[in-house]
Amino acid sequence: xxxxxxxLLTGTPAALLEDWxxxxxxxxxxxxPAHVTLVYPEExxxxxxxxxxxxxxxxxxxILDPSKVADLIAETAPFRLRLGEVITLDERHGGVFVAxxxxxxTWAQLRHRLLGPATEGPATAEGPAINQxxxTAEGPAxxxxxxTSGRQANAEGPAxxEGAATSxxPAxxEGxxxxxxxxxxxxxxxxxxxSRGPECxxxxxxxxxxxxxxxxxxxxxxxxxxxxxxxxxxxLGQPSRSRLPDEAKDEPAPTRPATxxxxxxxxx
Numbered sequence: 229x230x231x232x233x234x235x236l237l238t239g240t241p242a243a244l245l246e247d248w249x250x251x252x253x254x255x256x257x258x259x260x261p262a263h264v265t266l267v268y269p270e271e272x273x274x275x276x277x278x279x280x281x282x283x284x285x286x287x288x289x290x291i292l293d294p295s296k297v298a299d300l301i302a303e304t305a306p307f308r309l310r311l312g313e314v315i316t317l318d319e320r321h322g323g324v325f326v327a328x329x330x331x332x333x334t335w336a337q338l339r340h341r342l343l344g345p346a347t348e349g350p351a352t353a354e355g356p357a358i359n360q361x362x363x364t365a366e367g368p369a370x371x372x373x374x375x376t377s378g379r380q381a382n383a384e385g386p387a388x389x390e391g392a393a394t395s396x397x398p399a400x401x402e403g404x405x406x407x408x409x410x411x412x413x414x415x416x417x418x419x420x421x422x423s424r425g426p427e428c429x430x431x432x433x434x435x436x437x438x439x440x441x442x443x444x445x446x447x448x449x450x451x452x453x454x455x456x457x458x459x460x461x462x463x464l465g466q467p468s469r470s471r472l473p474d475e476a477k478d479e480p481a482p483t484r485p486a487t488x489x490x491x492x493x494x495x496x
Contacts (some may be wrong), residue, residue, distance in 0.1 A: 230451045233267040241311045241439025253422035260456050264328050264412050288406035300341055301462040306444045307334035311437035316429050323419055324428045328412035335412050
C-alpha cells in the first residue's frame with residue numbers, strides 16, 4: 229500500500245496521455261489514473277498528532293499533520309502546470325514519462341513548504357526513487373530534452389511568486405528528510421509493470437503534449453495492486469478545511485479496480 233499527495237490530471241492532454249498509458253502499460257493504467265505526484269510516501273506520511281505509534285516511521289520519512297497540510301494548501305492559490313516532452317532516463321531499461329513544467333514555480337514551493345529541509349535522493353532510470361544509491365555530480369539527466377527542475381520554473385523564464393504559498397507554518401517541524409531527486413512528471417510506462425519501454429520510447433521520442441492546466445486541488449491517495457482511492461481532498465486557495473470523499477457530493481472519489489494483471493504499480 230502506497231500513500232501520496234498528488235495532482236490528478238484532466239482535460240484533453242490528459243485524455244491523450246491516458247490513451248498512451250493504456251496502450252503501453254495497461255496494468256498500471258488500469259489501477260492508477262494519470263497524475264503528477266507532489267509528495268511520495270518515502271518522503272512523508274500524513275498522520276494526525278493523536279495517531280497511535282505516530283513516531284514510528286522509516287528513517288528519513290517525515291510525519292505531516294493533516295490539519296497543517298490542509299491549512300498550508302488552502303493558503304496556496306491555484307497554479308499552472310504544463311505537460312511537455314516525452315522523456316526517459318534509460319532507453320533500454322527505464323520508464324517513459326511526460327515532463328511537467330512548473331509554470332509558476334508553485335509545485336516546487338509547495339513541496340518545500342510541506343517537506344522543509346531535505347537530503348536529496350537521486351532519480352533512477354526506472355523513475356522516481358528515494359535514496360537508492362549514489363548519484364553523479366551532475367545529477368540525473370534525461371534523454372531527449374530536459375525536464376524541468378523540481379526547484380525552479382521552466383526554461384522559458386524564472387519562477388514567479390504569483391499563486392505561491394507565502395505565509396503560514398510548515399506542515400512538519402522535523403529535521404531534514406530524504407527527498408526524491410526526480411522533477412515533476414507524468415508516467416506513461418513504468419518498468420515494474422511493463423517491459424515495453426524501448427518500444428514505447430521509440431514510438432514517442434521527440435513528441436510533446438504541450439497542454440497547460442490549472443491545479444485546483446491536491447488529493448491524498450492510497451494505491452494497492454488492485455485499487456486507487458482518493459482518501460482526502462485539499463482544495464487550493466480556499467479557507468475551508470480538506471474534505472473527505474463523501475463530503476464532495478458532486479465529485480465522488482475515483483476508485484480503479486485492477487484488470488488483467490496483479491503486478492504492483494511503481495511510485496509514478
